[in-house]
Amino acid sequence: MSAGVMESAVLRIADLDEDPGRELVGGKAWSLWRMTQLGLNVPPAIVITTSSCAQYFENGRRITDELFAEIERGIAYLEERTGRTFGSGPKPLFVSVRSGAAVSMPGMMDTVLNLGVNDETEKALAVESGRPDFAADVRRRFCALYGKLVGGSLEDLEDLPDTPSVLAALAEDTGHTVPDDARVALRESVASVFESSRSRRAKAYRAHYGIPDDIGTAVTIQAMVFGNLDDDSGTGVLFTRNPLSGRREPYGEYLPRGQGEDVVSGRVTPRPLTWLADNRPDLYGELVAAAELLDREGRDAMDIEFTIQHGTLYLLQSRPAKRTAEAAVRIATALVAEGVIDTATACERVTADQTRHLLRPTLDPSKVGDHTPIATGVCASPGFAVGIAVASSEEAQQNPGSILVRDATSPEDVHGMIAAAAVVTERGGSTSHAAVVSRALDTPCVVGCGAGSSAELIGRLITVDANGGRVFAGRLEGRVNSVDDDEDLASLLAWARELAPVTVVETVSQAVEDVFDADRAVAESGEELPSVPAGAKAVSGAFFDTDEGVAAALAAGASVIVSSNPLPVLLAAIAHRKAQS
Numbered sequence: 001m002s003a004g005v006m007e008s009a010v011l012r013i014a015d016l017d018e019d020p021g022r023e024l025v026g027g028k029a030w031s032l033w034r035m036t037q038l039g040l041n042v043p044p045a046i047v048i049t050t051s052s053c054a055q056y057f058e059n060g061r062r063i064t065d066e067l068f069a070e071i072e073r074g075i076a077y078l079e080e081r082t083g084r085t086f087g088s089g090p091k092p093l094f095v096s097v098r099s100g101a102a103v104s105m106p107g108m109m110d111t112v113l114n115l116g117v118n119d120e121t122e123k124a125l126a127v128e129s130g131r132p133d134f135a136a137d138v139r140r141r142f143c144a145l146y147g148k149l150v151g152g153s154l155e156d157l158e159d160l161p162d163t164p165s166v167l168a169a170l171a172e173d174t175g176h177t178v179p180d181d182a183r184v185a186l187r188e189s190v191a192s193v194f195e196s197s198r199s200r201r202a203k204a205y206r207a208h209y210g211i212p213d214d215i216g217t218a219v220t221i222q223a224m225v226f227g228n229l230d231d232d233s234g235t236g237v238l239f240t241r242n243p244l245s246g247r248r249e250p251y252g253e254y255l256p257r258g259q260g261e262d263v264v265s266g267r268v269t270p271r272p273l274t275w276l277a278d279n280r281p282d283l284y285g286e287l288v289a290a291a292e293l294l295d296r297e298g299r300d301a302m303d304i305e306f307t308i309q310h311g312t313l314y315l316l317q318s319r320p321a322k323r324t325a326e327a328a329v330r331i332a333t334a335l336v337a338e339g340v341i342d343t344a345t346a347c348e349r350v351t352a353d354q355t356r357h358l359l360r361p362t363l364d365p366s367k368v369g370d371h372t373p374i375a376t377g378v379c380a381s382p383g384f385a386v387g388i389a390v391a392s393s394e395e396a397q398q399n400p401g402s403i404l405v406r407d408a409t410s411p412e413d414v415h416g417m418i419a420a421a422a423v424v425t426e427r428g429g430s431t432s433h434a435a436v437v438s439r440a441l442d443t444p445c446v447v448g449c450g451a452g453s454s455a456e457l458i459g460r461l462i463t464v465d466a467n468g469g470r471v472f473a474g475r476l477e478g479r480v481n482s483v484d485d486d487e488d489l490a491s492l493l494a495w496a497r498e499l500a501p502v503t504v505v506e507t508v509s510q511a512v513e514d515v516f517d518a519d520r521a522v523a524e525s526g527e528e529l530p531s532v533p534a535g536a537k538a539v540s541g542a543f544f545d546t547d548e549g550v551a552a553a554l555a556a557g558a559s560v561i562v563s564s565n566p567l568p569v570l571l572a573a574i575a576h577r578k579a580q581s
Helices: 003-007 022-037 050-058 065-082 119-129 132-149 163-174 182-196 200-209 260-265 274-279 281-298 325-337 343-349 352-358 393-398 411-419 433-441 453-457 487-499 518-525 547-556 566-580
Strands: 010-012 045-048 095-100 111-115 218-223 234-239 251-256 302-309 312-320 378-381 384-390 403-406 422-425 445-447 461-465 470-473 503-505 515-517 538-540 560-562
Touching: 010 065, 022 045, 022 050, 022 095, 022 218, 022 312, 045 065, 050 065, 050 182, 050 218, 065 182, 065 218, 095 182, 111 132, 111 182, 111 260, 119 132, 132 163, 132 182, 182 218, 200 411, 234 260, 234 281, 251 260, 251 274, 274 281, 281 302, 281 312, 325 343, 325 352, 325 487, 343 487, 343 566, 352 487, 352 547, 352 566, 378 433, 384 422, 393 411, 403 411, 403 453, 411 433, 422 433, 422 453, 433 445, 487 566, 503 566, 515 518, 518 538, 547 566
Parallel strands: 384 403, 403 422, 422 445, 503 560, 515 538, 538 560
Antiparallel strands: 010 045, 045 218, 095 111, 095 218, 234 251, 234 302, 302 312, 378 445, 384 461, 461 470
16 A cells, blocks of 8 residues: 555545555555446545544544545535536536444444535535425435534434424434534534444444454545435445355345434335335336446445436445344355355355354244234344333443334434344344344344334243244244254364364263363352463363363363364354454
């Protein structure tokens, strides 16, 4: 990477000849750069680097005049690329301000859309589009997002009918308003996105996944395209492979006359992607062709955000898809079969926890009998869970293993979703916030159960059969799964046995060395965790079924681990070796 790129706080994405690296520009901007390099249709954008985020906090949570001068030069570049003017007519430029950490954290940080709209530009947009109602909708949406994310309002501003209602609610709730000066709004929005990198939800997500807490975020400023413009416009999300099952098929949702936040928030239930195939096969074909290219180039299943504006397709983001445990295994083994990745990469892409999840009990169909579901919806993340239904994330956090039941989830619910055994929502589809985060957490999730379903569930002991999109009253029994029952798990096990730096046997009698028994050591010492003696060649006990135990065994020099569940142990050993290299 050139010295000039490293020194610049604001980069013009399409003008970058070299790979800028996710660590500098974040995953979102990196994907825009990559899609541009591949010749795909991407709205022009600039990015404020992750190092600028660190400097923001070092400077006392302040955007310096020097940084903002660079941002303004970037806006001038976007004006030149689009032939539009930021903050004024007759052809106004509107931008999105979006977070983007080096590590994908979907839904954890903030996005402001339609920035640049004010009295003057709303009127100009109404004249240019011939749609005063569209221009008014753009302004209402911006004021609602700005009021919530920048102004700090706790009200449901997005559901209010017009801009005056939004501004009145914001003023009553916070005493603030939305600035008419687009540059003031831009400066404050960038600061808000930086701040969101240290929000409670972002910290909880990083802690859960072991992501360093100081990675910050880049900020992408991109020319807006409008999915809410007319009947020939819309927004959607496409996965190149099914993120629930792993099958190689386009999977996703499309919302005519909508913007991306509508889909992600879960406030609106979109149509299946097949609707676009049926109604606009030309655009669907163009989208699928782009998806196949990104799947091939990314050597992985990809999650693609797109917008159609007046019949033209624009790609807004592409990233490796968050997926269920089942999908992770299916996709990894399929990519090996396709010759895209090798077996070592496959074993690195499937985590020990994912295989533990797959081997957990699932609902036994024979136990369902005459039980009738008390709620039904769409499977957003498969699995099976039994627990008391609670109404808030705070209750879920206070009662781990409960079932979180919400109208729809938002980034503010992440701490509760981490603690919950399952998530159920009244609204939203398979690409809503609840769906995407639950898949990332491998938490069973059923969405779109319908208005009023929460009242039927909260406070009751319920069984969630996410695979079937069903919720039952009371406790239904599960059944145990085995590696032997699954061809892909069996393949993964065979590869892991060849690649792992340790041998796993299922009984102590199979170990050729004297075996250190962690269960006995804990019972005799009274300690919570055993101290593995240096030089131990073989170990056994429940401790060594955990990632921490595998790491301790390898650190002590063990070459054999006794476990009745070898696959997670082997994958944990492979992951530990990679982390130490």
